[in-house]
Amino acid sequence: MIIGIDLGTTNSAAALWRDGQPVLIPNALGDMLTPSAVSLTADGALLVGMAARERQATHPRDTVTAFKRHMGTQQIATLGKRGFNAEELSALVLRQLKADAEAFTGEPVTGAVITVPAYFNDRQRKATRRAGQLADLKVERLVNEPTAAALAFGVQTREQEPFLVFDLGGGTFDVSIVEVFDGVIEVRASSGDNRLGGEDFNERLIDLARPRLQPQSALDAADPVVLHELLRAAAERARRTLSDANEAEFAIVLDGKALSTTVTADAFEEAAAQLLQRLRDPVLRSLRDSSIRVEDLSEIVLVGGSTRMPVVRRAITRMFGRFPNATVHPDHAVALGAAVQAGLLARSAALEEVRMTDVCPFTLGVDTAEPDGRGGYRTGIFSPIIDRNTTIPASRASYYQTVSDNQKQIHFGIYQGEARDVAANVKLGEISVPVPRKPAGQIGVECRFTYDSSGLLEVDISVPGTDVTRNLVIVDDADAMTDAEIAKRRDALAALKVHPREQSENAAVLARATRCYEAFLGDQREFIGRWIGMFESALEAQEPRAIHEARQRLVDALDSVEGERFL
Template sequence: MSASEPVIGIDLGTTNSVVATVQDGVPRVIPGRSGQLLTPSVVAFARNGKRLVGALAKRQAITNAEDTVFAAKRLIGRRWGSKEIEDARRVLPYRLVAGPEGHDVRVELGGRTLTVQEISAMVLAELRADAEAWLGQPVSRAVITVPAYFNDGQRHATKDAGRIAGLEVLRIINEPTSAALAYGFGKQIERKVVVFDLGGGTFDVSVLDIGKSVYDVVAVGGDTYLGGEDFDRRVMDWLTFGFAKENGGIDLRQDKMALQRLRDAAERAKCELSSLPSTAIHLPFLVGGGEGKSALHLDRQLSREKLEELTKDLVDRCIAVTERTLRDAGVRPSQVGEVLLVGGMTRMPRVQQAVREFFGREPCRGVHPEEVVALGAAIQAQALSAPHAGAEVLLLDVTPQNLGLMVVGGYFQTVIPRNTTVPTSQTHLFTTVQDNQTSVRIAVLQGASERAIENELLGEFVLDGIRPARRGEVEIEVTFEISADGIVGVSARDVATGLQQSISVTATSGLTEDEMRHILDEQIDELLERKQTAREFEARRDRVLALVREIEALGPEVHDALERTRFGKDAVLKAEGVLARARTAVEARDLAALAAEEEPLERTLQLFKGLAATARPGAR
């Protein structure tokens, strides 16, 4: 790795993802290879087995709903059987299954069972390839952002996705903190800032004290299952129930293609209503005809007022979380110097109005809601990779949820309370609860409930070899550490003997090191296979293009000869069709289509050579 190798910042979003870098001291978003700044966070396997990522995957989602994955960020790091996963299974067109141990979530895609980390890694790899194409050199280091309210398991899983994508993840940072960093970059600002971040699938709110180049997070709050997807679903439900009422109870949710068309239409209508008072939703032939029945169409008018009515409780939830977070920070709305709106959903007028009413001031419009998080990540990446190259940046982030362990009676004992600045380390003394107890099980949890079972189990381990004694006589010292990434490590020590056991917590919903090695080995095999396929494609492409050039060179002579035959026009049309299909296959880099056109091109060339010979002077 070269010292001058660029580093990138990635906002891995639910709906769209963005990659950025710092060039000549200026952070900027890197456009994709097709020119777009936002890359849809969508992965698909086409019917021919080809993997598609981004805009290409999104474009074919309607006709290939079962093999197109979107909103993977809402699944990453979650436990199988959790409330959120059960909800996702009811509404997503692609199939979710339990992992081998029954803990985590897997996705069935293109005849394979993939981890959510692998799906996210495909999006990250696409962004990395875009960055390499734009920068003209390899990229292997990145800062990746996550919602502030992500727990340890979700952070671990995101870091694993980066590793699978071939990236060294320098740091995992919170999205609102990243946005604040981009907002304050290059300015001498000293004020209290609230970041209101409502994206495609998650909601965060953070309170920060910004003092020149120090970004001190005071409190965070959020909901990792609240975002634009939920607003879209309200519109989808309204359309679905209205259609059923008008058409004898037909349930569009049973038709995956119709459901995907509804999802696209709902998202488009929601976006249009940010600038229009009403919009038309027209979906012809939504339900096919047959057996003498005519096809059914959907034609509805949706007003901004109706959208606001359908989503009122979602906006109210955002404000309730904001109010609670400010209370945790000990800050009144009137004490806030600036409110930053981040995430595509903050373009919705009702969301802006709710924020304005709560804070009693106009929110800041000086940041791009969809790009600002990636720009902040790029600034942090630059600061970590070249600390002496520019202005120093100090981020003081916090842990979003209480961290502790399960104690006797099934209760949760907090060791590190939420909103503690990280990195941090805290120690707590516990005693044995039974006579002659020789081992103790340490169950590490994260959450807000006093009951252990209602919190997220991050991991567990056993401290053996404790000296036998009466209960309460043996003291166990448990130390919790949280890194700057927000990732947890725990150790337990018998105070009397010094015997110690420790783990870097890997959530039960995460990948084991063996699974990670297996995935990385598969990646190498796929890379070698892709290189071999690329070489085969290039060789076949060169042969096909040579045939195309020969055929085109014979064109004028053949045209004269064909004009004298009855079948001239048909022959020209057939030849043009073969040439057009060959060019399309070359542009799409479709090896199978290219192979299929090689023989028709050979036949066309032989035909053209024969016709050209008859058209030349002196030919009989």
């Protein structure tokens, strides 16, 4: 069975194609969203999902979130005595989603379609594939997140006019312009910003509120790691409140003292002005690349939990001169689209008339030299071969000549990016081809790039008039792993003590209750403490029905204090 997975910065979700439609897969708590969070308990067990997220404010050094932003880097997060990179942490989340899918369907999951931000580069995409391998999943395809959302929207509506998918999640921002015609869902252009999302808006709220919290001496004396998590949680609550109100309380409890201030929607919008401005550039780039005018767009489709923010919706309305389409569930669309892609791969009869095309999100090219006007050459200049937003699969060729007399070979560095200087782009690999020794400019070679829908880049170099050819399939040599190395790392993750899936709901509720107990004071704290004690007594009695009833009473009590839990 192949499932679709939205591996998100803040939350992840899984879905499958069943009975002619995409179906979301609930986790052990019955939720459709699983927080992308990992935490280590005192007894050395790893928690994944909501139970881990609830521990972030109370155990910041034992919990890690937003690791998707470090995908493809060597940044290490330490939990206990072990370090984890982003792909290993992502593998733990993927493994949890795989277990949830198998529990939901009663069938083994063998493969997955995993979504990635449209602007993920080659290194980040390969890291995502490795995360899938470490989770014991065959990654059938990586699909751009806005493309997946467009697939869900396009299959649902069969919209005939071009529409724009505006995808603002917890950590990334993507835009795609899509057309649907005669069952073909065609992505015309994609653009985005890998460092822009809801977490950045939280930071602006923190910058706004922190100077107003008194006394400042209490903040200065606090553990900075603990303080930041308290502020982050308060910002998330305030941001959520501002979705429905004109002002919100920004409150933390630090060393038993309540510190609070009020933030208004207008002040938040002013503080976030720079972030809102950054939403414009990817939109303009995608419109330019697709040669589609704003007035020709039939819909502006909102995707991603951060599009719920009124400040974002107002910015979109001003940008396009119309109200956006909010009919697609912002948190579910990407996972549902991944499930549609899984259905396409499985050749579902219900999708026989549906075809999808995607685009190359980055320009691909080589480094070259150009005359410097003084008789020499300036090196390190990027020469594009496949332009960004070219429909894939694509094959393009360019021709290059020698630049010095009796040159023995031509060396190409393979790059991905948009900068003129290759040093500012991402190097994917390199290849050399021997050439006959002749005066400069008399020997030319053909360099052909072939890029397919799975993100594989093949480079072919040939010297016309000779039998000399060279071929390179781009592999990330710095991080490439053999099958044995993958198996070894997979076994190491499997050997970790992971909290039982069946107990996830109890762990999540207890973690939430602990966080609430530390966040409130006075009668509310006493009230929460009593309900925690009753729940812990039920757990010790090990009677399933009593545990279920006590857990529900505790959840109701927590909801009455802080409102219903919001993913």
